[in-house]
Amino acid sequence: MNINxxxxxxxxxxxxxxxxxxxxxxxxxxxxxRFSAQTGYIMNVEAISKLGKHxxxxxxxxxxxxxxxxxxxWQQTWNNTSIGVAAGFMDFGQNSKLGQAITLYxxxxxxxxxxxxxxxxxxxxxxxxxxxxxxSNTISDERRWKEMPxxxxxxxxxxxxxxxxxxxxxxxxxxDGFTIDLAGGWKHLxxxxxxxxxxxxxxxxxxxxxxxxxxxxxxxxxEKRPDLxxxxxxxxxxxxxxxxxxxxxxxxxxxxxxxxxxxxxxxQPCRIFRLGLGADAFYDGxxxxxxxxxxEHTTSYKKTYIESNDFKNKVRxxxxxxxxxVFGRFSAGIHAGIYLYDNIKNLEPYAAVEANGGKxxxxxxxxxxxDPSNHQDGWFYTRAVAKFCINKHIIVSVALKTHLQKAExxxxxxxxxx
Numbered sequence: 001m002n003i004n005x006x007x008x009x010x011x012x013x014x015x016x017x018x019x020x021x022x023x024x025x026x027x028x029x030x031x032x033x034r035f036s037a038q039t040g041y042i043m044n045v046e047a048i049s050k051l052g053k054h055x056x057x058x059x060x061x062x063x064x065x066x067x068x069x070x071x072x073x074w075q076q077t078w079n080n081t082s083i084g085v086a087a088g089f090m091d092f093g094q095n096s097k098l099g100q101a102i103t104l105y106x107x108x109x110x111x112x113x114x115x116x117x118x119x120x121x122x123x124x125x126x127x128x129x130x131x132x133x134x135x136s137n138t139i140s141d142e143r144r145w146k147e148m149p150x151x152x153x154x155x156x157x158x159x160x161x162x163x164x165x166x167x168x169x170x171x172x173x174x175x176d177g178f179t180i181d182l183a184g185g186w187k188h189l190x191x192x193x194x195x196x197x198x199x200x201x202x203x204x205x206x207x208x209x210x211x212x213x214x215x216x217x218x219x220x221x222x223e224k225r226p227d228l229x230x231x232x233x234x235x236x237x238x239x240x241x242x243x244x245x246x247x248x249x250x251x252x253x254x255x256x257x258x259x260x261x262x263x264x265x266x267x268q269p270c271r272i273f274r275l276g277l278g279a280d281a282f283y284d285g286x287x288x289x290x291x292x293x294x295x296e297h298t299t300s301y302k303k304t305y306i307e308s309n310d311f312k313n314k315v316r317x318x319x320x321x322x323x324x325x326v327f328g329r330f331s332a333g334i335h336a337g338i339y340l341y342d343n344i345k346n347l348e349p350y351a352a353v354e355a356n357g358g359k360x361x362x363x364x365x366x367x368x369x370x371d372p373s374n375h376q377d378g379w380f381y382t383r384a385v386a387k388f389c390i391n392k393h394i395i396v397s398v399a400l401k402t403h404l405q406k407a408e409x410x411x412x413x414x415x416x417x418x
Contacts, residue, residue, distance in 0.1 A: 030219050032082065034063040034181060036209025042092060047154035047199030055093030057203050061086050065109055070222030073231070074328035077271045080221050082109040086125065092201070097153050099133025101189060103163045108327065119171040126386060129163035129189045131156045135197055135250065148250070157195040157250070162400065162410065164188040167207070177216035181209040192400050192410035196247040200407065232326070236266045240397055242413030248286045249301035256285035258409045264322055276322035280337060287313040287344060292358065304344060305353035317341040318381060329389040337381050338365065344377060377403045393417055
């Protein structure tokens with residue numbers, strides 16, 4: 001399928017919409033269908049602005065929301081939240097280099113305020129995105145590993161990327177189950193440095209859509225029960241081991257192993273929120289690469305001044321605050337931490353250590369970022385985390401670790417809660 005053909009995507013979405021519409025009506029399911037058109041401003045970071053002028057993002061989305069029926073108590077505590085799944089199409093306004101993306105992701109539609117004439121909602125979602133343009137197909141094979149041309153796509157290094165969406169929505173009911181849907185917020189696509197280069201893309205978007213609820217005459221939202229039993233523990237403890245791979249530099253053509261171990265204690269004062277304090281240990285094989293001194297150089301990327309393959313450079317230890325929102329067996333949040341041990345901080349940026357005669361710098365625990373855009377890691381780290389409890393004790397997790405706006409890696413984890 002050639003996505004660049006003008007009529008291919010509209011016809012595909014129209015076909016899917018018709019199939020969903022008639023299937024839902026036939027089954028009499030408590031479901032809402034959402035159709036929306038979207039546009040947005042693409043943040044002009046260096047990797048994108050160097051490609052020249054581009055238009056705004058434009059696209060559309062089809063979503064199906066499963067309305068609450070009272071079977072899952074956590075939906076009631078979140079004001080009768082709906083669970084949705086959506087498929088979308090985005091054109092980045094420059095077909096030759098940025099191309100298009102198809103997204104598929106689950107999301108939650110959380111009512112923040114519900115009054116007779118409108119409903120205010122929060123719509124977070126996480127999924128996957130497939131892009132048509134990336135580094136490997138915007139540069140010739142001859143030049144791909146030798147240099148970074150100005151017209152190469154540094155935004156995407158792989159076809160498959162992680163997709164994040166966070167929107168605030170306004171829903172205005174009209175009649176007969178139809179609702180006008182306005183939404184705005186943030187969207188992000190990147191591969192978490194699994195494959196370099198990986199600039200990623202951030203979009204501030206707006207949407208205008210129509211939401212239709214078949215069989216609306218027969219559906220009633222579950223009544224709120226004030227006597228829901230407490231089915232969570234106030235204090236819990238977790239240990240999660242995670243791993244993955246990442247690349248340092250596009251010319252290396254190498255994958256390096258990463259791993260982490262997190263131990264945390266959580267206090268949960270209510271059904272929807274928990275707060276943890278954790279100790280984190282990180283291993284990153286990237287920092288075994290030698291790029292300075294007289295030894296064999298395994299990378300030409302002048303990020304750190306490393307002269308030998310030492311284990312002490314690959315390990316970092318930190319302490320993190322771990323707030324998480326809870327949706328039944330699922331929880332998600334953004335952990336924020338500081339490094340207590342980080343030998344790398346004294347070995348970068350490369351130019352500063354080289355100017356110091358190759359001797360490590362002497363930084364304390366907190367220090368100023370000389371230039372946050374130069375990929376310097378710094379003392380502060382964050383992780384966007386999602387967890388699912390398979391049973392009372394076993395957890396699976398996925399986390400995107402970042403330093404400021406720069407993604408370091410994606411961690412796939414398995415853990416135990418007690």
